[in-house]
Amino acid sequence: MRGVLKLLLFATFIITGSLAAVLGIDYGQQNIKAIVVSPQAPVELVLTPEAKRKEISGLSIKRLPGFKKNDPNAVERVYGSAVGSLATRFPQNTLLHLKPLLGKSLEDESSVTLYLKEHPGLDMVPTNRSTIAFAVDGVEYPLEELVAMNVQEIINRADSLLKDRDPRTEDFVDKVSITVPDFFGQHQRNALLDVSSIATGIKEMYLVSEGMSIAVNFVLKQRHFPPGELQHYIVYDMGSGSTKASMFSILQPEDINEPITIEFEGYAYNPHLGGAKFTMDIGSLIENKFLENHLTIRTDELHANPKALAKINQAADKAKLILSANSEASINIESLISDIDFHTSVTRQEFEEFIEDSLLEIVKPVNDALAEQFGNYKTNLSDVNGVILAGGSTRIPIVQEQLVKFVSEEKILRNVNADESAVNGVIMRGIKLSDSFKTKPLNVIDRSVNTYSYKLSSESDLHDVFIKGSVYPNNTFALTNSSDSIPESFTIDLFENEKLFETYKVNSAVVKNSYASEKCHAGVAYNITFGLSSDRLFSVQEVSCICLNENDVDESKQTRNRNTRLNIASKETEIQRLSTPELLNLHNHVKLLDKQDNKRFQLQENLNILESDLYDARNLLMDDEIVQNGPKSQVEKLSEMVRVYLDWLEDASFDTDPQDIISRIREIGILKKKIELYLEYSKEPLNSEQFKGMLEEGNELLQAVEKHKNTVEGFLSEFETAYIDTIENVREEFKKTKYPAYISKALSTWEEALTSFKGSIIEIEALLAKNLFGEDLRERLFEIKLRFDTYRASLEEKLHLIKSGDESRLNEIKKLHLRKFRSQKRKEEKLKRKLEQEKSERNNQTEPVINNSTNKEDTPVNDKTTESNPSFKNDILHDEL
Structure with missing residues (x-):
């Protein structure tokens, strides 16, 4: 927690009115880290149920015994460290490391093939939206729902953490800031936003660049930079699934009271180079050694056994960690296949020789980021102040060796927490974007790594709107060429790096008559407003039809022309987002499963309490003093109760009545207390x-x-x-x-x-x-x-x-x-007082009263005045009474 505590000392949080909390999630391919910030927990790492700092990315879904195979509600979900062991026993039920499949279809063979190689035994199926789902025990789970379950579980733990801090608190997570690789496209980003709609309680989700998160953490941790001196850094982030190199400039103004500026300068990546790739390499070494030593086992036989492959992958992952600190790792796999126990070892030298052909790939993202800088940036490697290492895979010795050769040892910066720098940064960005708390001001300039274009149905050429390196969030407009005719409708196709991802249909029939050629002498044009949101989503925000006059065809005079806003509707071309009804159904399903999980967890907790109480009672009955001086009838009754209830526990299941368990716990407790009190009363005469x-x-x-x-x-x-x-x-x-x-x-x-x-x-x-x-x-x-x-x-x-x-x-x-x-x-x-005032007024009613404005006498109070004022009359009557 040291890095987080330093961050807390540096950042000052001021509550701005909301009692809700902000959750920052570093959503990695293999592991997830989370931090929550609220009035009750200024900066608090959300630990796993096993009190670990990072969560396994994924879950296991098991069908509860006694229910139908395809019942979507009769399932048990398992998270945390237990998932790792289930992967080797029930690979078909364990859904891990889903991040690279977001926004993808089964047509993306490279991603799907690699995923199934790393996670054998899973049944991957297409959805009606051309996205991916997994079939588990006859039930299909869309990928977005599975990721939402993982996110929801973290939100639930964050809420429990806040409740534990103060049971009276009303704090709860309703804003989530989550890391996203810059190379994630529109479909992948939309999939994550759908995840937020499925999860319970999220009002706002912010997609934050992984590289920017690390850069923000670096700036907040360093704190001091030379005023007026532009510095350049490269964030080298190698996680389990990918490697990214993000270039940033950092400028502390000469007036140090002004905020530091962090600007995104360049970017390059390898989507498949990372810890998972190295794990598979070591797995290949283990597989080769096994097949060499067991010639009766054929390769296709081994590859057809998901449990065997899962065991090899698990052993390879452990060996990779060992080889980061040692020259050799022992491999011991029990019953790998055909009841064969396999024992071998892998050396660091063997591993490095095995990946020798791909060593250049390690430094390629850094080289490419330098070569493909945005705009006018032309920073040389010699001008780079440092390379910041982030991501757990940067601990692999061969990775660091290659980086040192390329950029020199003195420029390798290891002063950020490689595992937690991203989560520390993403929570700070989330706080800023949600405006929930006031923090140290930072001027963040984020840029797109892709080019966004459009094409009209009447044209064949693409028109760039936001080129690579464009600052976002941003809005702009494009004015089409004038035309003499107006179609009933037309389409606007949107492209990301020249790949079509969405089409907008524009209905122009409504203006066809009023914008006819005889009324618009210079023709008709369309003004299209485009947006690139803070989540880096490219969209058409508005389309207007403009009637052009002969004297007003130049852009400077467009404001004088008639302008009518048209109706537009968008449709994804290939991969589609979840519809509103689908989101609602999945949201309700996750909510139901959460409710069932809570019920089951409470049931299991009560069963554990009962079991513990029964064993405590059995130990009590074995105490010599109880045997000799205890109340015989109560001792016999408790002894029989322990025997019967222990037998009953063997058959207790999910359908067990919770009140029945609580009643048995209470019975055992009362009887134990009576026996203990009996011994306390042993010295009393009772005469x-x-x-x-x-x-x-x-x-x-x-x-x-x-x-x-x-x-x-x-x-x-x-x-x-x-x-x-x-x-x-x-x-x-x-x-x-x-x-x-x-x-x-x-x-x-x-x-x-x-x-x-x-x-x-x-x-x-x-x-x-x-x-x-x-x-x-x-x-x-x-x-x-x-x-x-x-x-x-x-x-x-x-x-x-x-x-x-x-x-x-x-x-x-x-x-x-x-x-x-x-x-x-x-x-x-x-x-x-009132009667005295009235008496004084009656005494003076004959005296003239001079009006300051007219110098005329006022009319004296008479009987009519008295009659018209009932309260006055009643007061006189009261006085007379």
């Missing part, structure tokens, strides 16, 4: 003298109850006499005065507690009357004393509360009297 003393204490408590009632009655009688002029019915007002809420709740069982205690008194009186005492009756005497002590403690507590509550109610009656008394006094004083 007639002790019970006579208990009877006396009980009667004193009942007398105290009656005394309190009489005390309250006495006060009410006094109040009736003292407050007769202010409160019409004192007792009625006392009844209407409520106890404080906490007292009212506690006293809801007052009558029950009083009745139970009186019953205990009667039981003791009967016992004394019959003189039923002796060692053989000790267990029964213990039960009677236990009931007496329990009921007495309860009644004493409630009597204390009722005394406090009644005192409060009586004080409220006093306050009511004082309020009414003061109100009466105020009314009397007011009436007295």
Whole structure:
């Protein structure tokens, strides 16, 4: 947490009104990290259920026993470290590392083939939107839903974290900022936005560049840069699935009070070079060694066994981590195939020789980023101040060796947390974009790595709108060439790097008559407004039809022409987004599964509690003191209960009634407590003298109850006499005065507690009357004393509360009297002043009153004036009375 704490010390958060929280997610191919920020958790890493800092990207979906195979609701979802072991046992149910498939179709053979090689045994199927889904036990899950489940699970843990910090808090996650590779296209970005619609509670999702996230974290961590000196850095980010090189310039203005500017300068990437590729390479080495040592196993036989391949991949991933710090890694795979246990080793030298042909690919993104800088940037490698290493795969020795050879050791910067720099940066960008908190200001200039173009249906050429390197978010417009005719409709095709991804249909029939050639002498043109959003989504925002006059054909005079906004509708060409009904159905399905998961988790937790209590009870029964001096009937009862309930636990399932479990936990607890209390009472005589003393204490408590009632009655009688002029019915007002809420709740069982205690008194009186005492009756005497002590403690507590509550109610009656008394006094004083004023006015009514503006006398008050003012007349009558 050290890096996060430094970030917290540097960034000052000021709440801007919302109680909701912002969640930053570094969505990696293999692992996910998350940080939540709220008033209750200024900067808090969201740990996994196993208290780990990073989450496995993916989940396992298992059908619950006893349900139909294709029932989409009868499933159990598993997240976290347990998923790793399930991948080798149930590869067909374990859905890992889904990120590279977002926005893709099965037609993308390179991505699909590579994915299935890394994750054998999965059943990949197409959707009606040309996207990818997975069939698990007869149920199809769209890829967006599976990713939403992963995101939702993290949101749920973040919400639980906030609740644990303060159970009274209303903080919850409603804004999510998530890292996205700059090479992600429109379909991939739209897929992530659909994920936010499926997950529960997300009002806003922000797609933030991975490279920019790391650059922001670097700036906030470094804190000090030479004022007025433009510096250049390259973020080299090698994760599990891809490698990116992002160039940035950083400028601290000479006025250090001005914000630092971070500007995106250049970019290059390899979408398939990363930790997963190196894992597969080591897997190939292990596979080759196994086949060499077991000639009876054919390659196609091994490749047809998903569990065997999953075991090899898992062993290769472990070996890759070991080889980052050691020269050799031992490989031990139990029952790899045909019950064969395989043991071998892989050396670092073997691994590096195996990948020798691809070593140049390691530094190629850096070289390409330098060669393909945006705009007028022409920064040379010698001008680069440093290369920032990010991503877990940069720890691989051969990767660092190649980078050092290319850029030199002194320029390799390892002072950011390779695993957490992206999540630290994305949460800061999320806070800024959501405007939830105030932070240290940064001037961020983000640029597109792709070129966006359009083409009209009437044309054959593409028109660039936002070229590679364009700043976003941004809006612009394009004016089409004038035309004499207006079609019923036309289309606008949108392209990303010359690849068609969306088509807009424009309905122009509505203006066809009013914009005819005889009315628009210079023809008709269309003004198209394009947008590149903060999520880097390219779209048509508005299309207007412009009627051109002969004298106004140049652009400077367009504002004087008639301009009509047209209706537009968009449609994805090949890969389509989820429709609103589909999003709603998936949202409700995820919500239902979450509810079932919570129910199952609570059920399992209660089963674990019951099991633990049963073993504790069994240990208690084995205690020597319990065996020798414990209450025999209770010991026998608990012993039988432990035996029966342990057998019952073997058959407990998802359908088990939760209340049944809670009831059994309560039974075990009560019985254990009774046995423990029996031993505590072992030194008490439990004879007639002790019970006579208990009877006396009980009667004193009942007398105290009656005394309190009489005390309250006495006060009410006094109040009736003292407050007769202010409160019409004192007792009625006392009844209407409520106890404080906490007292009212506690006293809801007052009558029950009083009745139970009186019953205990009667039981003791009967016992004394019959003189039923002796060692053989000790267990029964213990039960009677236990009931007496329990009921007495309860009644004493409630009597204390009722005394406090009644005192409060009586004080409220006093306050009511004082309020009414003061109100009466105020009314009397007011009436007295009014009568004195009226008397003074009557005495002076014959004297002339000079008007300052007219110098005329006012009309004196007469009988008509009195009649027209009922309140005045009534006051006189009151005075006469």
